[in-house]
Structure formats: structure tokens, C-alpha cells
Amino acid sequence: MLRRINQALPELLAGIVLYGVMLQVIGIWFVSDKEQYSIGLWAGVFLAMGMAVNMAIVIFDTVEEMAEGRSSRRASLYAALRYLAVVLAFGIVGYFKLGNVIVMFAGVMGLKVSAYLQPLTHKFLAAIQKKCLHGKD
Incomplete structure (x- = not known):
């Protein structure tokens, strides 16, 4: 279904998740409050x-x-609503101290990182798909 909406969307989502996993694995060693870090990161x-x-x-x-x-x-309306939802989510997480807001911002930036790396993600996933379908070359 996602591919029907936009050809690059599944790869973009995969890049965001991969970015989140990398931040989780690397960052968890350097923080004292691991729970706040993880919740903030995955909320982002x-x-x-x-x-x-x-x-x-x-x-x-x-x-x-x-x-x-x-x-x-x-x-334009949906763009404004999207940014309002982001501000609201940050406000809720910050006000109720549900997670680390700075790390949440880093998680949201996964959208930018994934967008820039999408061509590489496409090549990587295409190579894996080719290996799985056609065997080792």
C-alpha cells in the first residue's frame, strides 16, 4: 500500500527506523537515564x-x-497541521517529562537524514532484494 502512494516511502521509513536503531545502540551507552533517552528517541x-x-x-x-x-x-493546511502536531507532541513530552525532548528532536531529524540517504538506501535494498531473488552472483 505504501508503494502505491509513493515509490520512495517504504525506503524512507526504513531509513528512519535504521537511524533510530543506530542512535539507540550508540547513544544508550552515554546517558544516565536510559528510559528517558529511549522513550524520547522512539517518540521522535x-x-x-x-x-x-x-x-x-x-x-x-x-x-x-x-x-x-x-x-x-x-x-498548506496539512503542512500547518503537521507542524502543529509536532509542536503539540514536543509540548506533551516536555511538560509531562515522558522522555528526553532533545533526543526526541534527534529522532525527528531522522526524517531529514533518511531523506538525504534515500538514494543509498534504495541501492542497498535493491541489492539485497536482487540477492534474495536471484541467488548469489
Whole structure:
């Protein structure tokens, strides 16, 4: 289903999760409050994944509307709502001290890192898929 919305979305989500796993494995050794670190990190990672899916759906809908000759301000509305949701999530986590807000920000930045590394992620996943389907070359 995700591939139907956007060809790069599954690879983008895989990159976000991989980024989160790397931060978890590396960072957990350097913090004193491991629980706050982990909760903040994974809250940020899931927030980044939600943002990626939302952006892909909005882009898909906007392209369809433009192809039909309709003009829509829905993309701007969803962008504003997306950022409002991010600010609200940060506010909830910070106010109730559910997790580390700085690490949560690092988790959200996984969306940016994954977007920049998506071409490499695509090559890596394509090579793995080719090996699995065609055997070792």
C-alpha cells in the first residue's frame, strides 16, 4: 500500500527506523537515564514516520487534484497541521517529562537524514532484494 502512494516511502521509513536503531545502540551507552533517552528517541522516530506518511499522502492527493484541474489549499493546511502536531507532541513530552525532548528532536531529524540517504538506501535494498531473488552472483 505504501508503494502505491509513493515509490520512495517504504525506503524512507526504513531509513528512519535504521537511524533510530543506530542512535539507540550508540547513544544508550552515554546517558544516565536510559528510559528517558529511549522513550524520547522512539517518540521522535515514530513522529518522523508519521510525518513522512502524511507528506506522501498529501503530495499524492495534491498531484491528483492538480491533474483534474482543481486548485486546493489542502496541502498548506496539512503542512500547518503537521507542524502543529509536532509542536503539540514536543509540548506533551516536555511538560509531562515522558522522555528526553532533545533526543526526541534527534529522532525527528531522522526524517531529514533518511531523506538525504534515500538514494543509498534504495541501492542497498535493491541489492539485497536482487540477492534474495536471484541467488548469489
